[in-house]
Amino acid sequence: AKENGHNYFQFFVASVDQEIRERKQLEKDLSVALAQNQFHLVYQPQVNLATHRIIGAEALIRWEHPERGLIPPDHFIPVAEMNGRIVEIGQWVLDQACAQASLWASNGMPLRIAINLSAVQLRQESIVDDILDTLRRHNIPAGRLELEVTETSFMTNLEEAVDKLKRLHSAGISIAVDDFGTGYSSLTYLKRMPVQHLKIDKQFIRDLLVNEEDTRIANTIIDLGKSLNLTVVAEGVETAEQEYYLAQRGCQLAQGYFFSKPLKPSEFERFVESFHRS
Numbered sequence: 001a002k003e004n005g006h007n008y009f010q011f012f013v014a015s016v017d018q019e020i021r022e023r024k025q026l027e028k029d030l031s032v033a034l035a036q037n038q039f040h041l042v043y044q045p046q047v048n049l050a051t052h053r054i055i056g057a058e059a060l061i062r063w064e065h066p067e068r069g070l071i072p073p074d075h076f077i078p079v080a081e082m083n084g085r086i087v088e089i090g091q092w093v094l095d096q097a098c099a100q101a102s103l104w105a106s107n108g109m110p111l112r113i114a115i116n117l118s119a120v121q122l123r124q125e126s127i128v129d130d131i132l133d134t135l136r137r138h139n140i141p142a143g144r145l146e147l148e149v150t151e152t153s154f155m156t157n158l159e160e161a162v163d164k165l166k167r168l169h170s171a172g173i174s175i176a177v178d179d180f181g182t183g184y185s186s187l188t189y190l191k192r193m194p195v196q197h198l199k200i201d202k203q204f205i206r207d208l209l210v211n212e213e214d215t216r217i218a219n220t221i222i223d224l225g226k227s228l229n230l231t232v233v234a235e236g237v238e239t240a241e242q243e244y245y246l247a248q249r250g251c252q253l254a255q256g257y258f259f260s261k262p263l264k265p266s267e268f269e270r271f272v273e274s275f276h277r278s
C-alpha cells in the first residue's frame with residue numbers, strides 16, 4: 001500500500017508538472033497568436049421564431065493553432081482571462097466583428113452582431129470609450145451591437161458594472177445576459193442592470209423535451225422575460241421539436257445547430273440568402 005501511495009504521489013506530481021508546462025506553453029502561444037493572425041471569427045445566425053427571419057449573428061472566436069489545430073475557446077479564453085491577454089483579444093474581436101458588420105451593411109445586410117464581452121474586459125477603465133470608438137471607426141450605429149455578458153461580470157464590482165453598462169446602453173448598445181441561470185443569478189442584477197435580453201443556456205435546451213426540470217426552467221426564464229419586458233433568446237436549439245416548443249411558449253429568438261452551426265462570413269452570407277428564400 002505504501003509502495004502504491006508512493007507511486008501515486010509521483011504520478012500526481014508528474015501530471016501536475018505536465019499540466020503546468022502545457023499551460024505555460026499555451027500562454028506563450030497565445031502571446032503571439034494575434035500578431036500571427038491565428039484567430040478568426042465565425043458567426044451563428046439568431047432567428048426570430050415568430051417571423052422566421054435572421055435578425056443577427058453571434059460572433060464566436062476560433063484559434064487555429066499552427067501545430068495543434070483548432071483550439072476551442074473554452075480552452076483558451078479562461079487562460080487569456082487569467083493572464084489579462086483577453087483585453088487585446090477582446091478588442092480584436094470587437095474590431096473584426098464591426099468590420100464585418102460594416103461590410104454586410106454596405107452589401108444590404110444590416111444585421112445586429114452580438115459579441116461576448118469578458119468580465120475582465122468590462123473591468124477595464126477605458127472599456128466604454130474603447131467600444132464607442134470602435135463603433136465610430138467602423139461607422140456602425142450603436143443599435144447594431146449587442147454585448148453578451150455573464151452574471152459573473154456583475155459580481156466583482158456591481159456599482160462600476162452598472163455604471164459602464166448604463167453608459168453603453170444609453171449610447172444605443174443592447175445588453176444580453178449570457179448563460180442565464182447557470183451562474184450566481186440574482187434578480188437584483190436584472191433590476192439594476194440595463195439589460196434587454198436573456199439567453200437561456202444550452203444546457204437547459206438540450207433535454208428541454210425529455211427532462212421536466214429543464215422544461216420548467218426554460219418556461220420560468222421565458223415568463224421572467226415576459227414580465228420584465230426582456231427578449232428571451234434560446235441557445236443550443238438542435239431539433240424542430242425544440243424550436244416548435246420554444247416558439248409556441250413565447251420565446252422570441254433562437255440560435256443553434258438546428259438552424260446553423262457558426263459559419264465563416266462567406267458561408268454565413270449564403271446561408272442568410274437561402275434561409276430567407278425558403
Ligand code: C2E
Pocket residue numbers: 044059060061072073074077090093116117118178179202235236237238255256257258261262
Ligand atoms: P457561449 O457564449 O455560451 O456560446 C455558445 C456556444 O454554444 C458556442 O460554443 C457555440 O458554438 C455553441 N453552440 C451553438 N449552437 C449549438 C448547438 O445547437 N448545440 C451545441 N451543443 N452547441 C452549440 P463555442 O463557439 O465553442 O464557444 C464557447 C464559449 O467560449 C462561449 O460560450 C463563450 O463563453 C466563449 N467565447 C467564444 N467566443 C468568444 C469571444 O470572442 N470572446 C469571449 N470573451 N468569449 C468567447
Ligand code: CA
Pocket residue numbers: 058116148178
Ligand atoms: Ca454568448
Ligand code: CA
Pocket residue numbers: 178179201202235
Ligand atoms: Ca452558453
Ligand code: CA
Pocket residue numbers: 150178179
Ligand atoms: Ca459562456
